[in-house]
Amino acid sequence: MGSSTSQLSKELLSEYQELTFLTKQEILLAHKTFIELLPPESQNVVDSLTAQVSRVPTEKVLTLPELKANPFKDRICRVFSTAPEKDSLSFEDFLDLLSVFSDAATPDIKSHYAFRIFDFDDDGTLNKEDLKQLVNRLTGTEEDTQLSPSEMNQLIQNILEESDIDRDGTINLSEFQHVISRSPDFTSSFKIVL
Amino acid sequence: MEAGGASGGQWVPRGPGPGPSLPALLSQLPSSATVRYRGPGIPPWGAPEPCLEQSGQGHQARGKAAPATSPEEPPESQALRELPWPMEAKRYLWKRQGDRPTKQVVGMRGSKGALLLGRAWAPLAGIPKMLEPWRTTLMKIGGQYGAGTESYFRLLRFLLGLNILGALFQGALTLLPLFLLGPLPQPPSPGVSQPCGSYDPRPGGLVDYPTLLTNLLSGEGHLEWSPLFYGFYPVQLRGGTFQLPLAYLLSTFVSGLLCLLLILRRSVSGLKQTLLSESGALTSYSHRIFSAWDFRLQGAGPAELRRRALRYELQVELEEAAARKSAEARSRGQWAALWGARTLLNLLMLALLGAAFYGIYWATDPDGRLQNDPVVQEVPILKLLVAYLPSIFMSGANLILPPVLGLLTGLEGYTRSRQVQLILLRWTVFLRLASLVVLLGSLWKQITCGGNPEAEACATCGYAYRELPCWETRLGQEMYKLLLFDLLTCLAVPLLVQFPRKLLGSMCGGPLGRLLGTLEFQVPDEVLGLVYGQTLVWVGGFYCPLLALLNTAKFLLLFYLKRFTLFTFFSPASRTFRASTANFFFPLVLLLGLALSAVPVLYGIFVIPPSKLCGPFQGQVNIWASIPNAIQGLSQGVRDFLFSLGTLSFAVPLMLASSILMVYTLTLASSYGRLVSTLKGHIKMESESKVLLAKRIVELGGKNHDLH
DSSP states (O other): OHHHHTTSOHHHHHHHHHHSSOOHHHHHHHHHHHHHHSOGGGOSHHHHHOTTTOOEEHHHHTTSHHHHTOTTHHHHHHHHOOSTTSOEEOHHHHHHHHHHTSTTSOHHHHHHHHHHHHOTTOSSSBOHHHHHHHHHHHHOSSGGGSOOHHHHHHHHHHHHHHHOSSOSSSBOHHHHHHHHHTOTHHHHHSOOOO | OEEEEOTTSOEEEEOSSSSOOHHHHHHHSHHHHHHHOOOTTSOOTTOOSOOHHHHHHHHHHHHHHSTTTOTTSOOTTSOGGGSOOOHHHHHHHHHHHHTOTTOOOTTOHHHHHHHHHHHHHHHHHHHHHHHSTTHHHHHHHHHHHOHHHHHHHHHHHHHHHHHHHHHHHHIIIIIHHHHHTSOOOOOOOSSOOBTTBOOOOOOOSSOOHHHHHHHHHHTOGGGTTSTTSGGGOOSOOTTSOSOHHHHHHHHHHHHHHHHHHHHHHHHHHHHHHHHHSSOTTTTHHHHHHHTOSOTTOOSHHHHHHHHHHHHHHHHHHHHHHHHHHHHTTOOHHHHHHHHHHHHHHHHHHHHHHHHHHHHHHHHTOTTOTTTTOHHHHHOHHHHHHHHTHHHHHHHHHHHHHHHHHHHHHHTTOOOSSHHHHHHHHHHHHHHHHHHHHHHHHHHHHHHTTTTOTTSTTTTTTSSOTTTOTTHHHHHHHHHHHHHHHHHHHHHHHIIIIIHHHHHHHHHSOHHHHHHHHOBOOOHHHHHHHHHHHHHHHHHHTTTSTTHHHHHHHHHHHHHHHHHHHHHHHBOOOSSOOOHHHHHHHHHHHHHHHHHHHHHHHHHHHHTSOOOSSSSTTTTOSSGGGHHHHHHHTSOHHHHHHHHHHHSHHHHHHHHHHHHHHHHHHHHHHHHHHHHHHHHHHHHHHHHHHHHHHHHHHHHHHHHHHHHO
16 A cells, blocks of 8 residues: 555545545545556556546446446446436545445435335335336346246345335335334445455 | 536536436436546536536536535545545545644534544554455455355354463462472371262373373373363462462452453444344345455456356345245145144254263263273273263264254255255254253262262262262363364264365265265354354353363464365355354354353353362362352451442342333433334335425426427
C-alpha cells in the first residue's frame, strides 16, 4: 500500500471518509481496484478521479469477482451510476457502492438502496411485476428453474399480504423498510467487501 | 409513457389515455417524490432519461416535487454519509454546511455537543472491529455456507473469549500468588495415619512409557499432585498476608458472574430482534424473498447451489402451506390417531433415553466392581478403558441416539419444517446435559455415601474417606477425562466418519454416492457439543483450576479443525437457518448450561465437607466457611453492612421493587404493541382514501377531456 498512499491526497481521503462509511484502507483498496479496471492510458490518479474523463463501463465492473455471480449485478451498477445513460461508473459512484454495502452502513441506507435495486421498472414502488422479476432472479432465469405460474402467483400474493400495509397492491419504501427492519438477517447478507 | 411538459414546467408523465393515469398521479405525491429525491442538482430517481430539457426546469421540478419536507436541508444531526444521495450531492451539502459554522439550531444545543463528540469518536469506533480475530474467515463462511454455520463459529469465538477471561482470572488469583509467594506444597507424608485415612498421591518415581501415557490421559500419577488439581493448593502461603483459600473461592465466583453477564449481554441483542418480529409466521415469505440473497457469495458454483436451495425451499414452503390447509380439515378420528401415535413415539424415545442413562450410570461403576477386578488391575490398557467408560458411553449415546430420535420424530406427522428441528433440539439438549447430570449423580453417591451422613464409610469424616481421600481431586479428574475425551472425539470424527464417507461418495456413483458423499454442517448438534464442552469446564473449573486454560487450547484447535473440515468436506446447506433464531437460542442454551453447572459447584461449596488431607480448605467445616471467617476480620462498619445485606429487611424491598419494575415494563410493552396495530389500521385507512381520491381525479380528468 506504500505507493498508493501518496496517490490520493490527505484532504481527499478525509473527505471520502466523511462522506462514506468506508475506512481509509477500504478507500485505498477501492481506488486500487478501480484503477485496474480503467484502460491503460487513464491509469493515473488525476484521471481516475475526474468523472468526466474516466468512467468504467458496466461490463468491466461486472467482471469483478465480488459482483460476477450476483443475480442483481446489472441493477446494482444501474442504481449507483450517475452517468446520463446509467451505463458506467465513476470512482465516486464506485465508492458510494462500496459504502452502502460496507459493514458500517446503517440498516436504513441499506434498505433504501435495496428497494431501489429491487425496483426493476424504476417507478418508486414494488409492484407485482417487480416482485415476479425478483423471484425469478433469485431462483434462476432458465425455463426449468423458475417457479410454476401458480406457485409464483401464490407467493406474490403471500408477500403482498404480509408487507402491503395500505393494500394498494404495491410495496412502497416505508412498507419495505418496515418489513426489512424486522428481518435481522438482512444487514448481514447485504454486504460486499473487496 | 410519453414525457410532456405541462404548463407549470412540472413533469407529468402521461398515460396512454387522456389525462394523467392513476400510477402517474400517485407518483407525484410527496411521499413518493421524497423517495426519488437524490440531492440538489441531480435528476430525481425514475425521471425519464435523457432529461436535458428538464435541467433548466430541474430546480422547479425539485421544488415542486418535494414541497413539504424541503429535503435540501436534512436535519443537522444526520450524518451526511447516511443520506441516500450520490457523492456530488453530499459534497455540495457538506461544503454548504461547512460555510455556515455558526448557525445555531434552536433547541438542539445540547445535542450539538453530543454530535461533535460522536464525530470525533467515529474514527476510533472502527478500532474494536479491527481487533476482532477471524473477521474475514467468518464472512467467507457466512457467504458460502449460510448464516447458521457462521453463527456456530461466532459462538465458538465468543466461548474462546470467555475461557481466556476465566483462565486469566483464576491464573492471576490462584496460580500466580502460589508461584510468587508461597513454598510449593509437598504431598502429605505417607506414613502418618490420621483419623481420615491417608492420602498418598506421590508419583512412584520413574515410570515406564505406557504408564506415563495412561497417567496423562486419566490425570493420575504425576498430574495428580500438580497445579492442575485442587489438592495441590496449600492452606497458607509464605508471608500470611495473601489468603489463598479466599482468593480461590472468589475467583470462581467472579469468573462465573462475568460469564453470566457476558452471555446475558449477548442474548439480549438477539432477544431485541426476536421481540421485534411480532410473529415469525406472519412475515416469513417477505423475509425469505427480500433477505434471500447473500451478497457476499462469490463464484458461479456456490451461487448456482444457493439458487437451487432457494427454489427448493420456496417450493417446499408453498407445498406445506397447502398441506397445512388440508390438514386443518382433519376429522376427529384422524386427530385421535395422530395424537395416539405421537404419545407412543414419545414414550419410545423416553425409553431409549432411560436406557442410555442407565448405561451411563452403570459405566461410572458406583460400586467399584470393575475397577477392583484383578484382571483389570494387571493390564494398563484395560484400566484406562474402565476409567474412560463413562465418557465412552456418553459419547456413544450422543452419537447414536440423535439420528434415531430424528427418525422417530419424523414419524410423528409434523410438517417438514422448523417445527421438527426445534422438537429434535429439545430432546438432544436433554440428552446431552442430562447425561452429565447422571455422571455427577453417581459421583455424588460415591462421595457422600448416597447422601447418608450416618453410613459407616462416611461417619468419621463426612465423606467416603477410604476410597476418596481427596474427593475434589477425583471430581476434577473426571471432568479432565471428559474434556480430553471430547477433544479426542472431535479429532476422530472427521478422520473416521467424514473422510471415509466423502471417499465412498466419490467412488460410488449415482444417488447412493450422492447420499453418502453430501455432508452438511449440522448446526444444532455442533452447537450443543460446544455448550456441553463449556458446561464441563464450568462444573470442573472449581476442582481443576487449569481446566479453563486447557479448554482455551481445545477451542482454538477446534476452530481451525472445524474450519478445515468445513471447507474440505462439507457442501453448502440445503436449508437456510435463520441467524436471528440462532443468536437468541444459542446463548439461551449456554445459560442453561451455566445454571446446570452452578448446582454441583454450589452444592460442593456449601454442603459437602472438604477433604481433611488436601486442598486449601483443609480443616474447615465446609468450603464456604472461609468467607464468614474473612468477614470477621474486617472492620465493624463493613461487617454490619455486609450482614445487613443478608437480612430480610434488604431482600424484601428489593424483591418488591423489581416486581414493580417488571410489571411496569410488561404493561408498557403491551401498550406499545396495541399502538402499533392501531397505527397500522390508520395507515390502511388513509391509503384507501388516497387511492379513492386519485381514482376520482382520474375519472374526472377523463370526463373533462371527453367534454372538450
